Amino acid sequence: MPDAFRRRIEALLAPADIRVNGDRPWDLQVHDEALFRRVLAYGTLGFGEAYMDGWWDCAAIDEMTARAWRSDLPARLKPWRDLPRILQARLSNVQRGLRSFAVGKQHYDIGNELYAHMLDERMMYSCGYWRRARTLDEAQSAKLDLVCRKLDLRPGQRVLDIGCGWGGAARYIAEQCDVEVVGVTVSEQQSNLACERTAGLPVTIRLCDYRDVDETFDRIYSIGMFEHVGYRNYATYFDVVRRCLAADGLSLLHTIGSRRSTTRTDPWIARYIFPNSMLPSASQITAASEGRLVLEDWHNFGVDYDRTLMAWHRNAEAAWSQLDPQRYDERFRRMWRYYLLTCAGAFRARTLQLWQVVFSRDGLAGGYQPEGIR
Numbered sequence: 001m002p003d004a005f006r007r008r009i010e011a012l013l014a015p016a017d018i019r020v021n022g023d024r025p026w027d028l029q030v031h032d033e034a035l036f037r038r039v040l041a042y043g044t045l046g047f048g049e050a051y052m053d054g055w056w057d058c059a060a061i062d063e064m065t066a067r068a069w070r071s072d073l074p075a076r077l078k079p080w081r082d083l084p085r086i087l088q089a090r091l092s093n094v095q096r097g098l099r100s101f102a103v104g105k106q107h108y109d110i111g112n113e114l115y116a117h118m119l120d121e122r123m124m125y126s127c128g129y130w131r132r133a134r135t136l137d138e139a140q141s142a143k144l145d146l147v148c149r150k151l152d153l154r155p156g157q158r159v160l161d162i163g164c165g166w167g168g169a170a171r172y173i174a175e176q177c178d179v180e181v182v183g184v185t186v187s188e189q190q191s192n193l194a195c196e197r198t199a200g201l202p203v204t205i206r207l208c209d210y211r212d213v214d215e216t217f218d219r220i221y222s223i224g225m226f227e228h229v230g231y232r233n234y235a236t237y238f239d240v241v242r243r244c245l246a247a248d249g250l251s252l253l254h255t256i257g258s259r260r261s262t263t264r265t266d267p268w269i270a271r272y273i274f275p276n277s278m279l280p281s282a283s284q285i286t287a288a289s290e291g292r293l294v295l296e297d298w299h300n301f302g303v304d305y306d307r308t309l310m311a312w313h314r315n316a317e318a319a320w321s322q323l324d325p326q327r328y329d330e331r332f333r334r335m336w337r338y339y340l341l342t343c344a345g346a347f348r349a350r351t352l353q354l355w356q357v358v359f360s361r362d363g364l365a366g367g368y369q370p371e372g373i374r
Contacts, residue, residue, distance in 0.1 A: 009035075012076055013028070016068050025063060026058065026060045051338050052272075054334070062306075062313075063345065065342045065345025066349040067349075068345070111189070112189055114316070125165055127304055130142075130308075146356070147254070153179055157179045157218035157219055158179070159180065160182050160220040161181055171198045179218075182206065183203065186208075210225075210240060220241055222254065224254060227278065228276065229280075235292070241292075255354075256302075257354070258353070260281060262281070299356045300355055302350065313340040
């Protein structure tokens with residue numbers, strides 16, 4: 001029977017040109033034959049956990065993942081024990097109430113030390129814009145400049161940052177555009193550091209759920225937060241934006257997107273990286289915003305996330321010896337490496353996208369024509 005499990009996995013890998021114990025960088029090096037049964041039983045959850053446990057290695061996990069996605073391997077892999085997770089995703093709203101704070105505690109509150117080493121100088125934890133950039137710092141600055149130009153920011157405006165992270169975007173926008181920014185986050189550590197990093201600027205950071213905001217703003221943006229909203233709450237998100245957006249205002253949504261509509265996320269990502277997360281499809285975004293806002297512009301630069309993730313991976317690996325080994329042990333390191341590289345592979349395969357979508361409240365008179373964009 002063990003040989004049958006192996007043959008089944010090899011057959012699944014063949015269309016992706018991935019071999020077991022092959023000699024190419026993207027080939028799978030198996031250290032424990034129990035891997036095959038584990039993957040057939042638990043799918044991508046079992047595969048990721050097996051890597052954390054040291055059951056297999058691969059010199060180029062990013063390229064292996066890209067090949068797997070191009071061959072649609074995850075869809076062809078139908079694990080025996082996946083039904084409970086499918087039912088839970090369809091029957092419950094896992095992002096409501098206090099559950100919305102779960103990702104803050106599990107992912108963003110693991111300590112600012114790792115993120116400070118991994119990210120750029122502004123600690124932007126979202127896709128950079130690499131069109132003319134050569135370094136990660138340049139790519140993140142270019143992304144923030146792009147956001148400012150798309151929002152057509154003017155001095156004196158009041159701006160809402162939904163999911164403000166460590167305050168990098170709020171600080172940049174307040175300094176460069178002479179505006180007042182209110183940032184909200186569900187992470188206590190992000191909130192504390194964001195307050196420090198924006199001290200002395202017209203920036204207010206609040207530890208709260210975005211749904212609790214009920215004020216008027218000239219501009220609203222969200223960078224890398226919509227992935228935590230959940231499909232049952234997409235309409236609520238756009239209700240909040242409409243409620244808080246001035247009549248002549250603009251809102252920018254910067255989010256990872258999926259080629260297909262789904263009601264759940266990858267089970268390994270959900271358990272170890274982003275609990276209660278979910279990637280929206282284009283149709284889910286348009287359906288939820290329909291009748292609430294007017295879609296003015298849609299921009300896809302998902303290929304830039306591959307490059308961003310690989311830069312984060314290099315930074316994290318280079319800095320690992322400087323991190324606290326009690327907090328970030330070897331199993332955590334393998335988990336983090338697997339997370340960054342598999343995500344890079346998914347963007348390389350174009351399975352995942354990165355969208356910036358601009359909305360107005362009821363449509364702009366004369367149309368959307370920000371300076372320096374077209």
